[in-house]
Amino acid sequence: MFNWLMPVRTVLDEAEKPVRLFFRDDDAGWVNDRLYLLLDEFAYAGMPIDVAVIPRAINHHLVDELLLRWQQGRHLIGLHQHGYGHLNHESAGRRCEFGGSRSKTQQKVDISKGQVMLRAAFGNALEPHFTPPWNRCTAKTVECLEELDFHLLSKDVTAAQLESSKLKQVPVHIDWSKILKTSPTPLVTLGEAIAAHIGCNAVTGIMLHHANMDAESLKPLAELLAVLVGHSNTQGIRLRDTLGYGTECKQSEKLPML
Numbered sequence: 466m467f468n469w470l471m472p473v474r475t476v477l478d479e480a481e482k483p484v485r486l487f488f489r490d491d492d493a494g495w496v497n498d499r500l501y502l503l504l505d506e507f508a509y510a511g512m513p514i515d516v517a518v519i520p521r522a523i524n525h526h527l528v529d530e531l532l533l534r535w536q537q538g539r540h541l542i543g544l545h546q547h548g549y550g551h552l553n554h555e556s557a558g559r560r561c562e563f564g565g566s567r568s569k570t571q572q573k574v575d576i577s578k579g580q581v582m583l584r585a586a587f588g589n590a591l592e593p594h595f596t597p598p599w600n601r602c603t604a605k606t607v608e609c610l611e612e613l614d615f616h617l618l619s620k621d622v623t624a625a626q627l628e629s630s631k632l633k634q635v636p637v638h639i640d641w642s643k644i645l646k647t648s649p650t651p652l653v654t655l656g657e658a659i660a661a662h663i664g665c666n667a668v669t670g671i672m673l674h675h676a677n678m679d680a681e682s683l684k685p686l687a688e689l690l691a692v693l694v695g696h697s698n699t700q701g702i703r704l705r706d707t708l709g710y711g712t713e714c715k716q717s718e719k720l721p722m723l
């Protein structure tokens with residue numbers, strides 16, 4: 466019988482030490498009903514997850530719901546900032562909220578306003594991490610984040626490398642929704658991509674977008690989580706757990722861009 470998770474299981478079986486991976490779900494504030502269903506899956510499995518929250522999209526219900534879940538299992542859920550308004554400011558090229566057309570002052574004002582909003586909403590549940598919308602930003606963004614006392618930046622592994630001596634940079638490697646949407650053999654491709662990365666990276670990041678995941682499409686996720694938590698060679702971590710660790714092995718750069 467076809468089992469799309471067989472490659473993942475094989476890597477876990479053969480790993481000489483526990484495989485470290487994290488999940489990052491983006492766009493909290495949008496389609497929150499689906500966010501809660503996704504978080505239910507992680508809570509049920511006992512797998513940690515980092516949630517990237519759009520400051521301008523929060524409301525009281527979302528804040529209460531996330532804080533409740535954080536209080537119930539604070540080692541399992543992390544909350545951090547996802548841009549400011551998730552707006553595209555580029556007139557040409559790829560979409561970006563913190564792209565080349567924006568000055569450092571403009572970027573810093575937005576990031577700072579978002580930081581103030583989220584700190585007021587989430588207090589000490591908020592972690593000093595930043596995920597830029599569309600997974601891209603510029604060297605100016607990095608300067609702003611350093612000055613605003615952020616500790617960690619998470620974007621896509623294929624995005625431009627940005628130098629920083631202060632910020633830990635922890636990329637995601639797998640874009641779950643994109644693979645499922647674009648591959649002619651979605652689950653096969655997804656299983657092979659996850660296996661390739663966890664077999665190589667010191668830490669692998671899997672990015673989710675709950676807004677794209679209805680109840681039916683949560684099933685493969687639940688299957689993956691069941692395999693991961695059921696295997697002694699899995700170490701599900703949070704972004705904050707990477708502070709102080711390396712995240713990449715050299716071979717990772719040779720893996721296909723998925």
Ligand SMILES: [Zn+2]
Nearest residue numbers: 491492598599
């Ligand atoms: Zn986003």
